[in-house]
Amino acid sequence: MNTDLFSALENCLKKIRLGEAIEQAVSAYPELEAELRPLLEAAVTAQSLRMSTPVPQAAQTNSRERFLRTSQTASGRKAPGLFRRGFPGMHGLRITYALGILLGVLAFGLLSTSIVSARSLPGDQLYPFKLTVEKIRLQLTWDPSAKLALEQQYDQERLQEVEVLLEGHHSAEVTIWGVLEQHPDRQWKLADILLKLPPSLPNISDLYPGNYVEIHGVLMPDGTILVEQIQDRTFSFSGTIQTLRPNVWLVEKTWVYLSERTQVTGIPGAGREADLTVIRRADGSLEALSIQVQTGTSSSTPAPALVVPSVSPTREPDDESSEDSATPEPGSDDDHDIGDPSQLIDESEVHNGTKEPVDDDEASTGQPEPSSTPDETDDRDEKEPAQTTSTEQSSDSEPHETSQPGDD
């Protein structure tokens, strides 16, 4: 019905357009006349809105002039010549070629600049570029052990740069890293470079021989460094906890020692992700200043237990295990492989007294983990120790849970 009405309406409109009156047009559809007539009257009325006046020539001319004037301005802004002329129909291709050439030039420029800047020394114009390239390379290195190795390599390069400057008796602002030494004459040195430490340095009393430090200062023509800032050299990395022992963890193939000053937040466990800030000891081993164990990333399958080395805590490379660890594997008579977190619970009281177990009874009375889901809490009750605190916590055998500042 509607289809018929629509078609009838269209036919009538055509007839009216050709000059027929409404009466004539609807006469072909007597059964639809009552519906068609008001619609056709509305259509005729609507047609009355069509202006009989011609298109205003003045307005058209003005519009044309403005249109063409603006187009010339616009095309001038659109990089004429190379990109817009000479190769009709190849606009997109030209842009692609142009971008390719531009990227190639940029890549060549960056490559050549980085090669030249690699030989630059502190004080040179290209030296900041060299440092930036190194920083980018570090950021693009995801493997923690490779990143640590790269950082150590850069530390050595900084020292070599200073040695070159020393040979030329140059003076420059430098930043170097290395192991702090104190000679019998009480003078401080780093890589045999004499350090002048103003008494005004805020942390001068915290300096200890063997600290791996970062020094910022001015290399003097006499071959000494006037120290402006000195602080522990820290490294940061993230990774999966593979093995936990009372005072040393294996994180992403890197052994990290825990000490009295290590701050641990979160619930440690094999398979969990952790963010670490570490310092390098004089023997090359890494000591954790802070370990933040991420919640909710516990793995259902613990990391495989690795070979337990029987070496002293000091650096003793172990050929058999060196493939698995970028840092020397620790070990002692007291060390136990506690890749299974439940073992950590049993052993924790022996070491530091910080990783205390929470059994079912204790869990029911202890403070709930603010950030733990019920599932995580159950999992923790079965497998993992309570949230640990600073390793400075006493060996108090009473079960307790305390939170670190800022540990939500």
Add this chain to the structure above:
Amino acid sequence: MMTDELFSQGHEIYSKDKKPLLPRRETRESMISVKLLSRVHEVDTQTLAEIHDAFYPVVYRYVRFRIDDETAAEDITGEVFMRLLDALKGHRGPTQNLRGWLLGTAAHLVVDHLRQQYSRPVKSLEELEIPVDHDPEEAASVSWQRRQVRQAFDQLTPEQQHVLALRFSGDYSLDETAHLMGKTIGAIKTLQFRALASLRRLLDVSVQQ
């Protein structure tokens, strides 16, 4: 007889089997579109001048049908072509249907203009233009009627106004209108039916008041 002469006389072009190749306007403007679209992105002055000359009247009539303001219609029509330049600069210009793109842009600008108009006072009867070469009494009557129709037309939805403007300002066929609006012919028939029914109802209400 030359093709342009056929167009000017309102003939349609037929193929050998007597089936119309395209409605006459579609054929003419499609030929212009195809010719110009192939060069439009070059943004050379000659091509742009041809585009402006060919389509300014088309756009102006459409806009003038939809708004009862000659100055605003001129401004909007000019703005449509400036928008075309912007689109070509940004490589967003029409690639297949230049006329549809221009009329679609005009429709959007008209809606924007009407939105602004709704926030302003309606013109009084005295402000309406009255042709001076007509009998003043008759002219006033015609103007009053036009005003009634205009007010009823303005109350239609933008899409209903758009379809009636295409059908009655430029006599676009169902095929052409469907092509311009990106709809099926059936959808255009329905839309047109509802637009006319609404217009009729609004006119009846206006007369009763």
